[in-house]
Amino acid sequence: MVAPGASPYFAVGSAVVDHTPDGIREWAIGTFGTSDKLALFVGMGVIIAAIAAGCGVAERLRPPTGAVIVAVFGVVGVIAALERPDSRWTFAIPSVVAGLVAVIVLRILVGMLRKAGDTIAHTTGAEVGEQSPPDGVGRRFLLAAGGIAVLAVAAGVVGRRVLADTTRTVVDRTKVLLPVPRSAAPPVPVAADLRIPGATPFVTTNDDFYRIDTALQVPSLTTGDWSLRIHGMVDNEIRIGWDELLAMPMTERMVTLTCVSNVIGGDLIGNARWLGVPMKTLLDRAGVQPGVDMLLSTSADGWTCGTPVSVATDGRDALLAIGMNGAPLPVEHGYPVRQVIPGLYGYVSATKWVVDWELTRFSDAKAYWTTRGWSALGPIKLASRIDRPDSRSEHARGEVVIAGTAWAQHTGVASVDVRIDDGAWQPAQLAEEYSVDTWRQWRFTWNATPGDHTVTCRATDKNGRAQVETYASPVPDGATGLDSRTYTIT
Numbered sequence: 013m014v015a016p017g018a019s020p021y022f023a024v025g026s027a028v029v030d031h032t033p034d035g036i037r038e039w040a041i042g043t044f045g046t047s048d049k050l051a052l053f054v055g056m057g058v059i060i061a062a063i064a065a066g067c068g069v070a071e072r073l074r075p076p077t078g079a080v081i082v083a084v085f086g087v088v089g090v091i092a093a094l095e096r097p098d099s100r101w102t103f104a105i106p107s108v109v110a111g112l113v114a115v116i117v118l119r120i121l122v123g124m125l126r127k128a129g130d131t132i133a134h135t136t137g138a139e140v141g142e143q144s145p146p147d148g149v150g151r152r153f154l155l156a157a158g159g160i161a162v163l164a165v166a167a168g169v170v171g172r173r174v175l176a177d178t179t180r181t182v183v184d185r186t187k188v189l190l191p192v193p194r195s196a197a198p199p200v201p202v203a204a205d206l207r208i209p210g211a212t213p214f215v216t217t218n219d220d221f222y223r224i225d226t227a228l229q230v231p232s233l234t235t236g237d238w239s240l241r242i243h244g245m246v247d248n249e250i251r252i253g254w255d256e257l258l259a260m261p262m263t264e265r266m267v268t269l270t271c272v273s274n275v276i277g278g279d280l281i282g283n284a285r286w287l288g289v290p291m292k293t294l295l296d297r298a299g300v301q302p303g304v305d306m307l308l309s310t311s312a313d314g315w316t317c318g319t320p321v322s323v324a325t326d327g328r329d330a331l332l333a334i335g336m337n338g339a340p341l342p343v344e345h346g347y348p349v350r351q352v353i354p355g356l357y358g359y360v361s362a363t364k365w366v367v368d369w370e371l372t373r374f375s376d377a378k379a380y381w382t383t384r385g386w387s388a389l390g391p392i393k394l395a396s397r398i399d400r401p402d403s404r405s406e407h408a409r410g411e412v413v414i415a416g417t418a419w420a421q422h423t424g425v426a427s428v429d430v431r432i433d434d435g436a437w438q439p440a441q442l443a444e445e446y447s448v449d450t451w452r453q454w455r456f457t458w459n460a461t462p463g464d465h466t467v468t469c470r471a472t473d474k475n476g477r478a479q480v481e482t483y484a485s486p487v488p489d490g491a492t493g494l495d496s497r498t499y500t501i502t
């Protein structure tokens with residue numbers, strides 16, 4: 013009856029995520045990185061505690077002000093829960109119950125204090141709060157407040173256990189046997205991974221892979237729950253189930269995924285081996301009608317993503333993926349099925365927990381981030397990054413190995429150059445290219461001289477275009493500018 017998304021805490025948190033202005037969102041991602049969700053929860057907890065304390069004081073001084081504020085919070089919870097894309101009317105229940113309980117608890121506790129205060133005022137003529145209450149009242153109040161707090165925490169912990177019912181999904185995931193791909197990913201050549209200590213490995217492990225999404229609670233689907241509905245401007249409306257998907261020929265590819273929110277030098281990028289069915293196979297089955305230019309995909313929790321159909325069908329390895337680095341997708345990376353499309357930022361391509369495809373037009377539909385000021389199209393911008401040595405580290409004069417990565421998904425990196433201070437650009441040594449859809453490592457051996465120096469890198473793609481040097485923030489379609497680091501040479 014009560015879905016996880018109905019929790020007032022998560023519903024309000026989700027509403028905050030959905031309605032946060034771009035500037036603040038960028039600031040939060042820049043400051044907290046992939047811990048942004050934890051930061052949100054802690055921040056909400058602190059604010060709620062402060063307001064609750066204020067309500068206690070207000071209720072004591074000017075009843076029923078505190079109770080009214082608490083009730084308003086309940087209403088906010090109801091609105092936030094009903095606003096969830098997957099909500100039903102039952103989503104209102106937890107907030108209504110929470111609001112009622114909170115008002116009752118507040119009235120009881122403040123009532124205890126007021127009675128104590130009245131007694132003092134009566135016997136001594138003192139003002140409320142000027143003197144400690146008579147023996148026993150303070151202790152009784154503390155016991156009641158403490159008991160209620162313990163109950164609340166216990167209810168919260170049990171509730172979380174029940175609501176975060178990922179057990180089913182986790183168990184389901186252990187039973188998945190990934191099929192052998194018809195077209196396997198080539199092995200990584202030794203020369204594609206320079207293995208320089210402190211530099212980023214060529215393949216990102218599932219545990220180290222960055223995670224970005226709006227889901228405060230990971231959607232928990234089983235393979236049995238999953239199906240993909242394909243509808244809209246198609247010849248045949250179809251629904252594909254898990255078994256049907258597994259029976260289709262699979263392709264395995266190494267693809268580097270990047271987030272549009274990645275700042276210059278940022279780490280919202282990862283490279284993994286994905287296993288899945290080419291998206292074109294499914295689009296062909298449904299029969300895309302003329303005039304369609306957008307694939308609007310929707311996740312189980314209602315997040316939407318608009319992808320140019322031309323990109324998903326132009327022959328690149330756009331996959332409806334079920335495997336990541338040889339394992340079923342981790343739950344937080346989209347279990348059981350997600351999209352992976354080389355060359356597009358995740359917000360316009362990489363729908364996790366994907367359950368719905370609507371074929372439509374960019375002029376008719378808008379996706380989640382497009383309605384929040386981000387560009388409708390999101391090709392990944394050419395970029396390069398210094399990975400080692402650590403920023404502001406000290407080194408002895410002589411050879412210092414600078415190493416990093418560069419990416420120009422679906423075009424390929426042609427060269428990377430390095431500049432010391434305002435000097436001339438000098439070519440870095442490139443690792444072997446794995447494919448145009450993956451990032452490429454580079455290294456530069458610097459003959460460092462004493463002093464403070466700034467090292468900057470710049471990539472050029474195979475179309476001969478160099479990185480844009482002027483700084484631009486990620487909004488609305490990806491950051492530009494050059495990554496640099498400062499070192500002290502002794």
Ligand SMILES: Nc1nc2c(c(=O)[nH]1)N[C@H]1C(S)=C(S)[C@@H](COP(=O)(O)O)O[C@H]1N2
Pocket residue numbers: 221222223224225226227269270271272311312315344345346357358359362363364365
């Ligand atoms: N369902 C869903 N899918 C989503 C998102 C989301 O918020 N919800 N975020 C997208 C964005 S912005 C990025 S960058 C990638 C990140 O994928 P990852 O978390 O597996 O690295 O997922 C994409 N898919």
Ligand SMILES: [Mo]
Pocket residue numbers: 224270271272273357358359
């Ligand atoms: Mo993203």
